[in-house]
Amino acid sequence: MATPSHSHGLPLAPLRTLLLALPLLSLILLLTLHLPPRHHPAPPGPLILPTPLRTTATTAAAAAAQPKPKADPSSSSSPSPTTLSHVVFGVASSRRTLPLRLPLLRLWLRLPARAFLFLDAPPRAASVPANLHLRVSRDASRFPYSYRKGLPSAVRVARIAKELLLELRQQQQQHQSPPPRWLVLADDDTAFVLPNLLHTLSKYDWHEPWYLGAPSESAAQNVWHGFNMAYGGGGIAISWPLAARLARVLDSCIIRYPHLYGSDSRIYACLAELGVELTHEPGFHQIDLHGDISGFLRAHPLAPLVSLHHLDHVYPLYPGMDRAKAVEHLFRAANADPARILQQTVCYDHSRSLTASVAWGYSVQVFKGNVLLPDILAVQKTFVPWRRGRNVTDVFMFSTKHYPRDECKRAALFFLKSISSGEGKTESNYSRQLPQKCLPNLIQLRNMQQIKVRSEVLHLVPGKALRRHCCDIVPSSSETTMDIDIRKCKDGELIAMHS
DSSP: OOOOOOSSSSSOOOOHHHHHHHHHHHHHHHHHHSSSSOOOOOOOOOOOOOOOOOHHHHHHHHHHHHHHOOOOOOOTOOOOOOOOGGGGEEEOTTTTTTTHHHHHHHOOOOOOEEEEEEEOOOOOOOOTTTTEEEEEEOTTTTSSOOTTOOOTTTHHHHHHHHHHHHHHHHHHHHHTTOOOEEEEEETTOOOEHHHHHHHHEEEEEEESSOOEEOOOOOOHHHHHHHHOOOTTOOOOOEEEEHHHHHHHHHHHHHHTTTTOOOOHHHHHHHHHTTTTOOOOTTTOOOOOOOEEHHHHHHHHOSSOOOOEEETSSOOSSSSSSSSHHHHHHHHHHHHHHHHHHOOEEEEEEEETTTEEEEETTTEEEEEOOOHHHHHSSEEEEEEEEEEETTTTTOOOOOOOOOOSSSGGGOOOEEEEEEEEEETTTTEEEEEEEOOOSGGGGGGGTOOOOEEEEEEOOOOOTTTSSOOOEEEEEEEOOSSSEEEEEEEOOOOOOSSSSOO
């Protein structure tokens, strides 16, 4: 065996020394095995070089070089205000009623809002506005209808919700335009105050499934047809995503509900199956009333007036006018101050013990004495129920009060005569309607002939709470006139007669 060289290394340890060290090494090894293990750091990962710092100029230049994504106008991340161009109307009509209803449609429908009028047959030659598109409904005879003494045309009208959406989608594809935000279904005898409709819709996120409208004013009608559905004459507003879902399933729903009366009942049933309930907006009005609805209009709720239906089933809104002229007269005031139309304001004159109730743009009543506000806010029953008969109850969906049959016991009544506006202010004038069957000496406040009401144009802001305005009866030396100024109520101010 070869022996290691001693010329360059250390001398070998004697064998005896190694033998003495072996027990010590064994002891150290034994102790090491019984000690708790220590944490060993993980092996190092791959080397990552630090990113060099960039100056502000370098960052800006790099950001500018990156392509910017196009903004999606329908995206909720970049919300934009809802305008009339985002609203499309689906209006139920017929070949017979179209000529009768065109004047009303021209009165309220204005650009950029659009409406599609669905008829039961091709129309006769008619001049229609550019934003009113005539369509003939598709054949709906294959769908069952079993409501006794009902109108099978209700199925055709219900399907407008689907046919309108298909029409709009086809136009989207042709013009590469974004979808609307709201579909509004109505009848051809429905009139809308468009700024107030727009304000109402703007309160809601149109990306969500919204179903807006109001039930009937008649409790009996709601018992027969439903309390939780929007009545089609008053208008049904459906957000675009919900309309898309409704269109996909509407035909199957119609097949399941042949026993329902109207189109609005079918739409309600289908939306209920989709899990969506009605959100009640009190500005939509079915007007299931007959006769003189002045008492209803004088006590309009605080919500903005959105729609009126059945105007050819009631007396003219203003005395001495036909129906068409009366509606034009109302819209003259609505165009001057849409948010304030029919808004009720009550003020008191303690010195003369008078109470004045202003339904702006419509009428003014002046009562002798102190009439408490809750009594004035109740609706005077100047009308009769929509249905009459032994089994019909005279019950309505609002508080009512008796309206004296004796004209001599009624308040002094004034109706809108003229209106002027400018620089954000309006002045409306109301003329006396004298009772016809009352002796002159029994007429209340018989010398008073004219009332002048001044106010600022009312601006509504979505999300802001509504509050009734106050008014002041301006002292006057004349018994023939009364001046009223409408204003915002002061903080904590009460609408009451103050002693």
